[in-house]
Amino acid sequence: MTTPLYGVYGASGCGRSVLPLVREQLLEQGALAERLVFVDDNPTAPSVNGHRVLDYAAFLRESATGRFVVLAIADGSTRERLAQRCAGDGIAFFEARASNVVIMDNVTLGEGAILSPFVTLASNVRIGRHFHANIYSYVEHDCVIGDFVTLAPGAQCNGNILIDDHAYVGAGAMLRQGKPGKPLVIGRGATVGMGAVVTKDVLPGVTVVGNPARILTKRSE
Secondary structure, three states: OOOOEEEEEEEOOOHHHHHHHHHHHHHHHOOOHEEEEEEOOOOOEEEOOOEEEEHHHHHHOOOOOOOOEEOOOOOOHHHHHHHHHHHOOOOOOEEEEOOOOEEOOOEEEOOEEEEEEOOEEEEEEEEEOOOOOOOOOOOOOEEEEOOOOOOOOEEEEEEOEEEEEOOOOOOEEEOOOOOOOOOEEEEEOOOOOOOOOOOOOOOOEEEHHHHOOOOOOOOOO
């Protein structure tokens, strides 16, 4: 009997961390574990952690009543490209959410999110498509987060913050709380380095590091 096929797109470290969350969800829904696979554009093994690895063409060829993926790729620009590709081929998206994630009041979450263990989304939060919140990261009250944003493990996004599309907040980074009507802004495509403490707006496309965070500049050779 043909059944739906579920894929975790990316068989690297991120994907291997996401797959157990998906497997638990599917088992709770009565789905078959063998209908969960990795999808990878450059597979290096036929199976990983007990699940088949299919390239994209093979995923499309597999007999299924429907195809669903979650994009376990850390880079936001790559996630967007893959999201467009999958949507064009009629593949739907689903959310991977750990059982101990805490979501409070009035939270809007776009499609395809990955919410790892011990993530908290507090009240009055709006989040775009294909959001990644890694283990122990949180988003406090009154934050607005764009599409294809990544919070690395332990990232602290405090209240009244605006994070634009494709931004990346590194492991253990802390974003200081903004003010009502004057949020702290992390610009489109900006990168906040690991452990940085951000106390003022970050311009689009730049990388900031340190405490307090400052723009990273390369020393001339």
